[in-house]
Amino acid sequence: MNTDAPVIEIQNLVRRYGKHDAVDGLSLAVRPGKCYGFFGRNGAGKTTTIKCLLNLLRPDSGNVRVFGLDPRKNEVTIKSRIAYVPDVVAFYPWMSVRDTLEYLASFRENWNQDIEKDLLNRFQLDPAKKTTSLSKGQRTQLALIGAICPEPELLLLDEPTSGLDPIVRREFIETVIGAYQSGDPNRRTVFVSTHLISEFEGLIDEFTIIEQGRELLTMEADAARDRFKKINARLPEEIKINLPGALRVKRNGRELEILANGNSEQLLAELKAHQPEALKIEALSLEEIFVASDILKKANA
């Protein structure tokens, strides 16, 4: 088996609701063992894309492959190798935490009891508690236990931490890193759609920003932080200075804030020629890259 074959491959995916194009020609590929971020605003087409991977929706055109298989034809095989945590999780109201986990385990070939025990303990979830009496955070924790115990090759997370308190969010991410990533690295792929980007920053290897159903930017996280930089300069006096290479220049009297697109050295040199009193450079975080993505679109074009 080719171990470098993508776990997820999407080519020119189109999915409409009536006349509205929810996903409009999206392509991306997720390699095994990577943690892939899928960033976009509400309504950008993230959930529609994920639902096409799960055969909950059928593409109008284009190709979707998971482990090289077509979800429309191999739904059961694919689902036996993945786990999915949506943003809103629902359980049968008459079941307890214990019943729910046993029910979920009954669909799985493999269920790691040690991880289950460890996580129930970590989240301090009472197995006897009815699912109806769980808080939103606890319901997400239960869904995460249900997703990790079968040790799936692919973990699909759709806005998993939105609406949760900061401590639950932090624990969620630590659990994905600790409990999920502890297996064979090539059989532990994460695909996470989120707009709470800063929390996932350290986890993300590569990402795609999606806007209005189309790919805006796809990059490796380290390469993106190396390419997009913010320079702050304070000049001795207010002068007209032209920086055609900059993505954006904000001016406030003698102070400038400049966005660099892989050309920070050159911009720094141009600024230094004006004897700045202060000069600072830092990388954009993934969240700042996302926020600035309307500007970056020009950079990519």
Add this chain to the structure above:
Amino acid sequence: MIFQIDFKSGTPVYLQLVEQIRHAAASGGLRTGEPLPSIRPLAEELRVNRNTIAKAYAELESQGVIETVPGKGCFLKAVGSPLTKTARNDLLVQEIDRAVVAAHHLQITDDELLALVKKRLETFERKNHAARD
């Protein structure tokens, strides 16, 4: 040891870890034979991908800074680079050149640069001494 990750530095996270461990080894923060944190708890604590930590440790191992004992973890090795003296000199010259270039652009004179180098060597020596006591 305590690590600090800064996503805004523009340096890849695994290289930040490599540099911090090399720094700790040179200043006595980490002693020969002392274990490095295990990958899983460190990844959880820093909330970075496990692969990032593994990559940092692999890089340090290839540089001869640490060694992996199967089943036990990673440990700081006694100083003993596998490279020849000439190769080691060449690597250091590259680093020195960077400092010389930086000093030129910051308008630091040669004498000031030499004095600063001497001062830094003393600082590391002091830290090392404090760590031994």
